[in-house]
Amino acid sequence: MAERNITEIMEFVLLGFTENPHLQYALFVVFFLIYLITVVGNLWLILLIGSSSQLHSPKYFFLGHLAFLDFCYSSVCIPKMLVNLLAARKVISYTGCIFQFALFNMFLTTEFFLLAAMAYDRYMAICKPLHYQVVMTTNFCLRLVAGSYVFGCVTSLTHMGSLLSLSFCGPNVINHYFCDIPVLIHLACSDIQKNELLLLIFSGVTSITTFLVVVSSYFSILLTILRIPCPQGRYKTFSTCASHLTVVTLFYATVIFTHLCSSPAHPSGWAKIVSVFYTLLLPVLNLLIYSIRNREAKEALRKMVQRKILVQ
Known part of the structure; x- marks a missing residue:
């Protein structure tokens, strides 16, 4: 008879950041305001790109999906974190925990590949401008x-299947503010070697392949920028690419630190703080770098506002 997965634990306790009620209220206000900016800003950006014909280009096509992914993976874990900051019992159901991780992992992995695609797009635009329209x-x-979403779905479903094969019989306390797989698998009662191997393989393939694409693309862009004869044009191009590379570097550094440089079984306070950076702050930073500082996006917004005023 095949072995069955018997899950005795029906819910997990999320410890979050602190047990101090005054600090919890303060964190709730700060995180809620940042999350509100993330939701409103990214939904505004998606609407702006969809409604402005001048933004119907590959660059803004990728940016629209980046805004969508930032909105999605922040919305998977931040609302529950906000609720738990005010709740007496900071719990999440077993099913909710599995699905929270699966959705978060899917959107986060998809963003890895999308950032690589965006880096390749900038490489073609700056280094191969004559071939850009053709390619x-x-x-x-x-x-x-589509490939980015497929890789994200495959990775998430694989990890979800491996989690469902585990038995959880205690303890059920997660030293985090959301359900992350390195912490979850170390709470299992059954053998986790296969899970750790899958995590290592998928995390390694995703991070290494996309990182190599990003680094090689921006390295080629840097060499091209240095050959621009006009100092003003060189500075403008370098400033734009430097801000993009800064966002990508912060994304990779924070995710890798959280999953590889801290204890998976007992994440430190710093690991939780760093995870807040890429789940809550980086979406706002993406919004700032890719849209608010972008001249074309601001011009499209101005025209959209003018059209609304004329209609009224």
């Missing part, structure tokens, strides 16, 4: 985005 066609961009 970066609508179909090719659709395939890049």
Whole structure:
């Protein structure tokens, strides 16, 4: 008879950041305001890109999906964190925990590949401008985005299947503010070697392959920028690419630190703080770097506002 997965634990306790009630209220206000900016800002950006014909280009096509992913993976874990900051019992059901991780992992992995696609798009635009229109066609961009989502789904479903094969019989206390797989698998009563191997393989393939694409793309861009004869044009191009590379570097550094440089079984306070950075603060930073500082996005917003005023 095949072995069955018997799950005795029906819920997990999320310790969060602190047990101090005054500090919890303060954190709730700060995190709620940041999350509100993330939701409103990214939904605004998606609407702006969809409604402005001047933003219908590969660059903004990728940016629209980046805004969507930032909104999604923040919304998977931040609302529950906000509720738990005010709740007496900081718990999440077993099913809710599994699905929270699965959705978070899917959106986060998809963003890894999407950032690589965006880096390649900038490489083609700056280093191969004569070939840009030929290579970066609508179909090719659709395939890049679809491939990112497919990789995200495959990774998430694989980890979800491996989690469902485990038995959880105690303890049920998660020293985090959301359900993350390195912490979850170390609470299991059954053998986790297969789970750790899958985590290592998928995390390694995702981070290494996308990181190599990003680094090689921006390295080629840097060499091209240094050959620009006009200092003003060189500074403008370098400033834009430097801000993009800063966001990508922070994303990789914080995710890798959280999952590889801290104890998976007992995450430190610093690990939780760093995870807040990429789940809550980086989406706002993406919004600032890719849209608010972007001249084309601001011009499209101005025209959209003018149209609304004329209609009224």
